[in-house]
Amino acid sequence: MTKPFRFGVVAPLTTEVPAWRDRVRRIADSGYSTLLVPDFPQTQPAPGPMLATAAALTDLRVGTWVYASPFRPAWLTAWEAHSLSLLTEGRFEMGIGTGRPGIEDELRAKGMPAVPPPHQRLARVRETVETLRDLDGPDRHTPVAMAVLGPKAQALAAEIADTVTFVLGAQSRREVTHMAREFRADVELALAVPVIGDSVAPYMTGPDTDPAALRAADAMTVLSDDPAAAAEEIERRRDENGFSYFVFGADSADGLAPVVAELAGR
Template sequence: MTDPTTRPLRFGVVTPVLTDVNTWRDEVRRIADSGYSTVLMPDVPSWQPAPGPTLALAASIANVRVGTWVYASPFRQPWNLAWESHSLSVLTEGRFDMGIGTGRPGLIDELRTLGIPEAAATGRVAQVRDSVKTLRELDGTDLHTPVVMAVRGPKARALAAEVADVVTFAGSPDGSRADVAVLAEEFRGKDVELALHVSVVGDTVAAFMAPPDIDTAALRAADSLSYLPSDPAAAAEEILRRRAENGFSYVVIGLNSSRTLAPVVAQLAGS
């Protein structure tokens, strides 16, 4: 079992299609060439292309892992979500990570607009369990699609401890470092990689990862885990601190900070 405080560091970038497709293709290539391990797509219906075909395209452009950050399970039936995820694993030759969670802010309004029945919190956790179970059945013995779970409540955390390969903690970006550290401690002794959702680097807020009006100065003052300094040396020091203290070895940032932290990735990826 890997000691989380010595697990090799890796870095992912949430890379929505916010430009023309050719420019986005160039960004995918740059991300891969810069040493980032994973190109990630959010799951927000109607705001951008769907994650599945977009990630398949990304994997054909560059030799990089791809993944969802994260599927909102209430939008999909478990079998269809598992089938899509298994298919992406096959098409990318094992380079796909299925990120999945039970929802996000504003979820209920979106479901109503789309005419999708609402599920209670316990039902949403059950949807995730069913999706992962079906994925494992489809993968069989020859393929293992890594499951990344975004969790917060006790039922979701318990399920993640049972079925996830990677865990990140959902919640408000201004949540306290101490609260997240307590959640991370629950996974000590489990063979699970811990991931940090870093939505702000310096004064740059990542699209799809935090509200655009978030108070970046307040995050910095609160020593928030959702924040990293823009100075590469300071960011590298803080990333090493978070791994040593809490076991976070996978750092996920937004596309608009990927150039800023590229020197950090060059220095720390794989170490």
């Protein structure tokens, strides 16, 4: 089942607020579907206020990329997600995962009373989604995007998620193809591409990311900064792997606008 292309942008606050607001408007004007923000407590504003602001400025869909489940009780994340879905009149998408590498140290530094093991984090993701569904009730369905890597997370995502993205580094095209084929046809497959040419998006991958090494590994986390070559590769990734939702960093959004203009909705 071929899904139409759509494109999202992870837009952290790395400038003064007025410049960020201008960037949000420019992203909307370029044809992107979704404005996304990361969940990095104390280095970024909280997702809820940022997304409410973006939704008020534009008609973009908005979402988290992604909530780290260990940071909050499940009911609190679900309540915020439902509230954003309600206040944006259905334009919010809840991205959620079990937390980035090294989150254990981050939790300890923030004084969390206990660092939950991976299986408990995954259980919290399930509880969050179930609570969100209860809050939504029969007349609302907040889309859920789940970030996964291991087989247990993939199995849960296949059960509860509307959109699935893989937590990738230097995995080869062959490895990613194998993971993508495990999902049912109605799940939207998303691909976060943090490296465009030699530009590495902050808050999407580690600061030590090596673009040349990713290209040498034929990794799916990198694209050319030439719009024609990027568009050709994006079409290949949908044809071969089923990826239809592509997420870029904000610093590359202007350069890839021609790709979005050509492919969005097709």
